[in-house]
Amino acid sequence: MTAQGPGSRNFTLSQLRYFSVVAQEGSMTGAAGRLRITQSALSSAVAQLEAAMGVPLFRRLPRRGLSLTDPGRRLLRESLPLLEEVDRLPALVRGEEEALTGRLVVGVYEPIASVHLPDILHEFEARYPGVDVSLVEGDQETVRQALLSGTCEMGLLYSMGVLAGLETEVLETLPPHVLVAAGHPLARRGTPVRLAELADEPLILLDLPHTREYLAGLFDAAGVAPQVRHWVKGYDTVRSFVARGGYTILNRVLPHRGTHNGGQVVALELRDDLPGVDVLLARRDDTRPTRRAQAFAGLCRDQTGPSVAEHVSFM
Structure with a gap:
């Protein structure tokens, strides 16, 4: 033809x-x-x-x-x-x-991938078995570039860094929190903390593009100069380091305390008035979404947001 x-x-x-x-x-x-x-x-x-x-x-x-x-x-x-x-x-x-058929390529910022994505894809595949979904999983910049280059049609990422050229929709907002070892004195106290209380302790920093700048902004806003002990690129690696001492700041509260090295960590609410990050559904702003992409976007809206966001308590 x-x-x-x-x-x-x-x-x-x-x-x-x-x-x-x-x-x-x-x-x-x-x-x-x-x-x-x-x-x-x-x-x-x-x-x-x-x-x-x-x-x-x-x-x-x-x-x-x-x-x-x-x-x-x-x-x-x-x-x-x-x-x-x-x-x-x-x-x-x-x-x-x-029925919907074809291939859909979705980019996912790694911290988002392990929480909502398995449930979203399980439901999507049940509803649309004719669609082959492929994932590009990486840091914030990797996903952004994949969307801009056309490698991915849809993306799930955080509201960090320059998002010019992308049309975005907020799915949920995640406030920052402190993570410490289960035996830390602040964990035993069991009340919200201020960053100033941790100013002299070693920080385990999640060292990813745009994430590090966001975290630096939180410390600036709180008037705290952090003492960085380790610069770590893996979300679970950060948690494992914290289980052996120090602290970190993250946004996604996981529904368990265990770490990969057998330790235990505790999420503490922050008393400081600090900005959170939005979880975004994104695509290039000059694209026409396929029906596959529209169906995926609808399912993301159904399975995230205030009404169905994970209810994970601090402590």
């Missing part, structure tokens, strides 16, 4: 489909494996599409795969809804109720 218009060059829907898979995978090798075609056939199809469009769609990065050019991002933005509508045609022609 060939699409063309006044003054346009020929291209096929298959070429568009191949292009979208390469864009999401970020490599010819990964896309060829997913499509079950040879890499040479895939490369040829993409080259033909680039010739039809009259512009390069990818930048070839040595040892790093492929990244979309600006025209490539525009083409991906328009192609995903178009391909979804094409896939709907047989059911529409037969007058049947059409």
Whole structure:
């Protein structure tokens, strides 16, 4: 099947489909494996599409795969809804109720992934078994870049850093809290604390892009100069360090005290008036969401927010 218009060059829907898979995978090798075609056939199809469009769609990065050019991002933005509508045609022609199918790539900031995401995906897969959901899990900046590049169609991230170019929706707000070992004197006291009470103790800092800047802002607002002992990049690693001494500041209160090294930690409410972070549902602000993405967004709204947010008590 060939699409063309006044003054346009020929291209096929298959070429568009191949292009979208390469864009999401970020490599010819990964896309060829997913499509079950040879890499040479895939490369040829993409080259033909680039010739039809009259512009390069990818930048070839040595040892790093492929990244979309600006025209490539525009083409991906328009192609995903178009391909979804094409896939709907047989059911529409037969007058049947059409089920969602295809692939949805979702980016997730790691601290969000382990709490809500398993339940969201379990329900999504039960409702829409024809949709293949793939995840890009990483730090805040990784997810942001994946959304802006077109690798992900939807994302779950925090309201930290520069979010220009993204359309966002607040799902819930998480206030900051202090985490200390279960045997810490403040844990035994069992009342809200001020950061100033911990000023002389070692801080275990969650050292992720934008997270570290947010945390630094909290200390500035409280007028406290923290004594950083360790800079740690893993959420669970931070908890394990704290179980052996020191403290940290986090936003997500987990429903258990145990750490991976067998320790116990306690979340303490902060008396300081400090800003929380919003959990955001995000997509590029110049994209048209597919029906798959809209269904995923609706489920995220149902399973997060004040009415269903986890009710985890301090102490």
